[in-house]
Amino acid sequence: MHVYSNYNGFLVEDGEKLFNATNRAFKFGDALFETLKVSNSKILFWDKHYQRLQYTLDFLGFDTTGVDKAFWENQLQKVFVRNNFPDARLRLTIYRDSPGLYVPQRHKCAFLIEGTALDKSNYEMNVKGLSIGIYSEVLRSRQKFSNLKTTNSLNYILAGLFAEKNNFDDVLILNDAGRVSEAVSSNVFVVIGDQIITPPLEEGCIDGVMRKVILEMHPDKVKEGVVDIEMLKKADEIFLTNAIRGIQWVASFDGKIYSSNRSSQLMNMLNMSL
Secondary structure: OOOEEEEOOEEEEOOOOOOOOOOHHHHHOOEEEEEEEEEOOEEOOHHHHHHHHHHHHHHHOOEOOOOOHHHHHHHHHHHHHHOOOOOEEEEEEEEEOOOEOOOEOOOEEEEEEEEEEOOOOOOOOOOOOEEEEEEEEEEEOOOHHHHOOEOOOHHHHHHHHHHHHOOOOEEEEEEOOOOEEEEOOOEEEEEEOOEEEEOOHHHOOOOOHHHHHHHHHOOOOEEEOOOOHHHHHHOOEEEEEEOOOEEEEEEEEOOEEOOOHHHHHHHHHHHHHO
16 A cells, blocks of 8 residues: 655655655754644644644744645645545655754755554553653753754654663653653653643643644643652653554553543543644
């Protein structure tokens, strides 16, 4: 079966040579990305993804002339329609198409959209709860840049390798204040009694789309607040969120066993809202 990607508006078969050595994403990490879930041929939470996308493009100084919300939606649709993927995972990578060294000579957007078929339309809770640890060898800095989804992902790669080496399903990454920022590819939520707490953006976490969805879903119960290791040990539940998996519950951390009651309720609410 042939799978097609969208390279600057043209559908190309996977495996075709697309870039040369001058590509700024390759040379300097001068790029950003969005990972999106398609369910029943609909891009979920597109408004929130686009809001984050546009903010990141502006922050990084890209020229967005002629590339508005409708443009990106049309380019994304080309991939899952051409591949006949009614349920899919899409990755939109945008890089600065320009010669130059650290300082680019122009700021034009170039892009690649890749698609992978999914076998489910709805989100499904993980049957086996996650076993998680703490990663503190490379700390997340607390600055606005840390909230962006750029291709500068070495800290997540190192955290993922640490998790694999130590037989964890995932790890929580600490920031430069020694507090919990996020997980390898997810935001983190802690349940204590009736309250659900997630680190604020000021703690250095990615401005996650599913994080926003959960915050808006239950505003009287879900709050932003600093999360430290002692809070993890006192928690009734811990769960992780991202746009592809939805919610994943954590079963164990540092010898403590957690339940999945609140995270299951939220997952049901999430699916009902789609």
